[in-house]
Amino acid sequence: EDQVTQSPEALRLQEGESSSLNCSYTVSGLRGLFWYRQDPGKGPEFLFTLYSAGEEKEKERLKATLTKKESFLHITAPKPEDSATYLCAVCGGATNKLIFGTGTLLAVQP
Amino acid sequence: DAGVIQSPRHEVTEMGQEVTLRCKPISGHDYLFWYRQTMMRGLELLIYFNNNVPIDDSGMPEDRFSAKMPNASFSTLKIQPSEPRDSAVYFCASSSGTGGQPQHFGDGTRLSIL
Numbered sequence: 377e378d379q380v381t382q383s384p385e386a387l388r389l390q391e392g393e394s395s396s397l398n399c400s401y402t403v404s405g406l407r408g409l410f411w412y413r414q415d416p417g418k419g420p421e422f423l424f425t426l427y428s429a430g431e432e433k434e435k436e437r438l439k440a441t442l443t444k445k446e447s448f449l450h451i452t453a454p455k456p457e458d459s460a461t462y463l464c465a466v467c468g469g470a471t472n473k474l475i476f477g478t479g480t481l482l483a484v485q486p
Numbered sequence: 487d488a489g490v491i492q493s494p495r496h497e498v499t500e501m502g503q504e505v506t507l508r509c510k511p512i513s514g515h516d517y518l519f520w521y522r523q524t525m526m527r528g529l530e531l532l533i534y535f536n537n538n539v540p541i542d543d544s545g546m547p548e549d550r551f552s553a554k555m556p557n558a559s560f561s562t563l564k565i566q567p568s569e570p571r572d573s574a575v576y577f578c579a580s581s582s583g584t585g586g587q588p589q590h591f592g593d594g595t596r597l598s599i600l
Contacts, residue, residue: 407585407586408585408586408587410588412591417593418593418594419579419591419592419594420529421591422589422590422591425587425588427586463529467585467586471585472517472541472585473531473534474531476528477528478528
């Protein structure tokens with residue numbers, strides 16, 4: 377069964393304190409691993425898609441990496457506006473279904 | 487470009503009433519997805535459509551839930567009769583192409599059943 381586990385559940389950082397969020401997954405035939413950001417009262421906002429082990433994507437202070445078993449979302453020198461819940465999802469096999477993790481709630485304090 | 491548009495944003499109703507949630511996908515997207523998000527279970531896929539045809543409704547919790555997509559620019563999710571345990575945030579998302587393409591989400595409908 378396809379499964380996604382995110383850790384930690386919550387993370388509190390000081391502004392400028394870099395860290396990483398983890399997404400471990402099991403899926404048959406990965407078609408894509410997706411990172412989303414969700415702000416309170418909003419829908420998930422797409423950040424990155426990774427397709428194969430070794431791939432990396434960057435956007436501002438965020439960098440996503442992928443191995444055969446997990447993905448990391450690295451946050452470099454975060455700012456308070458980076459505070460949000462970060463969701464990881466995988467799509468595998470012959471379906472178009474996304475399986476989501478439960479997310480990491482990130483709080484960046486000034 | 488306009489994103490996925492959902493209405494209403496908030497709905498409060500009494501148990502037993504019919505609830506209809508609406509979604510307009512991004513123009514040109516041929517996949518449409520309905521999700522439910524709760525604190526306990528996170529984001530769960532309820533049903534998805536391809537070219538207006540339901541493909542997988544295995545996530546629909548009960549026969550009280552139904553979804554339709556009469557055309558490429560409109561979909562509804564209906565709950566009849568509603569129950570307090572249906573209270574959640576319901577999201578609609580759309581995408582183009584196959585499973586490797588990202589889904590783009592609306593801002594959801596927060597549903598409260600009293």
